[in-house]
Amino acid sequence: MSKAVFYHAGCPVCVSAEQTVADHLKDEVEKVHLGEQGGRVAEAEQSGVKSVPALVIDGQVFHINHGADLSALK
Amino acid sequence: MSKAVFYHAGCPVCVSAEQTVADHLKDEVEKVHLGEQGGRVAEAEQSGVKSVPALVIDGQVFHINHGADLSALK
Secondary structure (H helix, E strand, O other): EEEEEEEEEOOHHHHHHHHHHHHHEEEEEEEOOOOHHHHHHHHHHHHOOOOEEEEEEEOEEEEEEOOOHHHHHH | OOOEEEEOOOHHHHHHHHHHHHHOOOOEEEEEEEOOOOOHHHHHHHHHOOOOOOOOOOOOOEEOOOOOEEEEEE
């Protein structure tokens, strides 16, 4: 089984939403909070991550734009 | 098992890349080519899809920005 890495920066609304994607993947998903694990920013950059949240699967980078609903903030 | 819907418009580079995401989901994934199935654009809009490619899982919309590598075009 391949491994997926989910990079994020801790925005609670986005993490909650994108958790959905992680939960629906067949792979083991490692979650990396780049705000807390600054030492891994270089690794993320080398993988091709340009912005967070991003999902890296088998070396391919997917930048995910959920666009949180305003209802999540009420 | 829930169902995921993957909306796209047939860009071959992007479809190839995003196929990776679809293949890694646990769910059954329905692929809808909105360029060919224009009758489903309204349905996509109602789901909250603003642009393609987009993935709808359990009613949540995720706009995916892969940013195809130029190497895929060589």
